[in-house]
Amino acid sequence: MTKRSRKTLMIWALSVLSLVVTAIAYSFLPEEIPMWWNFHGTVLRYAEKNNIWLIASLAAVFAVLFTVLPLIDPRNKNYQRFMEYYETFTLVMVVAGDILTGVVISESFRPGKIEVGQLVVLIAGLICMVMGNLMPKIKSNYFIGIRNPWTLSDPDIWNRTHRIGGRIFFIFGLCVTVWALMPVWPLLIYLVSGVALVAITVVPYLYSYWCFRQNQKKGKLADQQEEESWSPVMKNLLERRSVRAYTDQMPSHELLEQIVLAGQFAPSGKNLQEWHFVVVENPEVLHRLEELLGEELGRPGYHFYGAPVIILCANKKGARNAMADCSAALQNMMLAAHDLGLGTCWINQFRDVWGNAKVEAYLAQLGLPEGYEVQCSTIVGYPAQSPAAPARKPGTVTYVK
Ligand SMILES: Cc1cc2nc3c(=O)[nH]c(=O)nc-3n(C[C@H](O)[C@H](O)[C@H](O)COP(=O)(O)O)c2cc1C
Structure with a gap:
């Protein structure tokens, strides 16, 4: 079995795990189960026990959603270029869904045993770190990544923006993770995470616009407009x-x-x-x-x-x-x-x-x-790099009219 099919199998197996475990535990659960906690682990809200199915189906929803997106994306061919990383992210999300289900079941039976608030923040931080690592590998598509008019219009702007975005996401995830593990100096960590959060949303947008303006100044826009009028065959030929x-x-x-x-x-x-x-x-x-x-x-x-x-x-x-x-x-x-x-x-x-x-x-x-x-x-x-086109030598054509 290839590494990829092993990963796919794991995704599907883990996506039903929560549902199976919940089905087994359901009749033993108390009538009311804890659903919301604050960071200090205090339960904020209880809910009827049938709400457990919402949490238990999260992993399966992630698995189905992340399987469907590449199929319906008009740029679905690009997913093949980062499928290995895309599946890693799907696996991480499915595992996160399983952990959350496990936490709710465990806290329903033995309240107060897990620092739930801290654990959820830790998972969020780790997910952001994984995302930060994967972002530079994502290729242009309509569902995943930093999508705006400038990144979607030019693969080069897409790649550059995702390299920067990936670093910011990773730093944000690291701050959140460190804070979850050592909830000291809350004010400082709030400040750093807040700045990183703003940076995540604002910097990649501004940066991609800046790249676009730079290209415009270098006359790349003219090339691009010409490119847009090219047939798919011509594009394929020039992009190989x-x-x-x-x-x-x-x-x-x-x-x-x-x-x-x-x-x-x-x-x-x-x-x-x-x-x-x-x-x-x-x-x-x-x-x-x-x-x-x-x-x-x-x-x-x-x-x-x-x-x-x-x-x-x-x-x-x-x-x-x-x-x-x-x-x-x-x-x-x-x-x-x-x-x-x-x-x-x-x-x-x-x-x-x-x-x-x-x-x-x-x-x-x-x-x-x-x-x-x-x-x-x-x-x-499957490429693990997207090399730029080497410059073509001028003076290699003679037109005889
Ligand atoms: C006849 C021929 C032989 C080549 N041999 C090699 C090779 O042995 N190893 C290699 O890495 N690239 C080889 N290349 C690839 C060229 O280096 C490459 O096409 C060139 O640098 C232009 O880059 P591009 O293909 O990205 O446009 C070869 C290309 C041709 C046409």
Whole structure:
């Protein structure tokens, strides 16, 4: 089972835990249960015991809500780029729901055993710290993060604002956590938390507007307006980047099949389609390939930037259009992968070991037909970075009208 499916399973298991525990405990609960506390742990309000279901369903509500949001977001493709972190946040919220249920049940049976006010503040502080850590990884979307006209209009402003916002959230969470653990100097902590709270709401807004104004001054707005008129294909083409850092998340086999299909639909000289693709999804094989290239190229520690998949694009040895056909296919696959929220990077080292008996033997073992050699390859995975586009050289076009 992959790390991600383990996390998904945990989310669903923990989301029903509160309901199951409540169902078991329900008949033993007193008729009135405590529902509101102040920070010092004094109960402010009791409620009828059926109100426990409101608290007990919190974890399940979080699990369902955070599962549905990516499905209905018009920018749902972007979620794939931070899904690992998004699921961590969902898990944290579900666990928080479970803890709250546990607290209410425990306090109903044995009042005064838990410092409830302090515990709730502690959980809130820890959640803010987790959010602060995750914020820089969130990509542009309509539901999660700092959403305003400026962040939503430009991925660069989004990323910069979330980097700043993440730090402020983390500091705010840390203040709240420290205060919950050591409720001393309440006035000072109130002051710091208050300032941080204002900073959370105001600074990212002002900062994103400031970034927008800066871009406007640099003329980026004109580019952007032009960008808005571009077709999705053109946007995909301009936004693809060589990605050199990846998360552990494995792209599904279905996505890889779509990517290879895009490769198979590339043009080929005389429509010969003499290519052969080898898609390596197996981590041991992938590591063996890294090792083998490292050994044969004299580059110990050589790696594929932590990507979980590599697609090799081979063609008949000596074929006139071998490299051209494979390159066209590779580019198609890289663009398709980008469109699916995946990152890629051209890996050129296989052509540096052409004719190497050890590499050829291993590739044959993987299923590469005899007489074929790998022309080019691309790694594939979920990006752990969003590199800026390297500047394009001027003076590389001549229009003959
Ligand atoms: C023929 C070719 C070979 C490349 N080989 C490698 C490589 O072995 N390793 C690597 O990290 N990037 C490689 N790249 C990626 C380029 O460095 C990258 O495309 C370039 O820096 C422009 O960045 P961009 O792809 O983000 O626009 C290769 C690109 C091409 C077209």
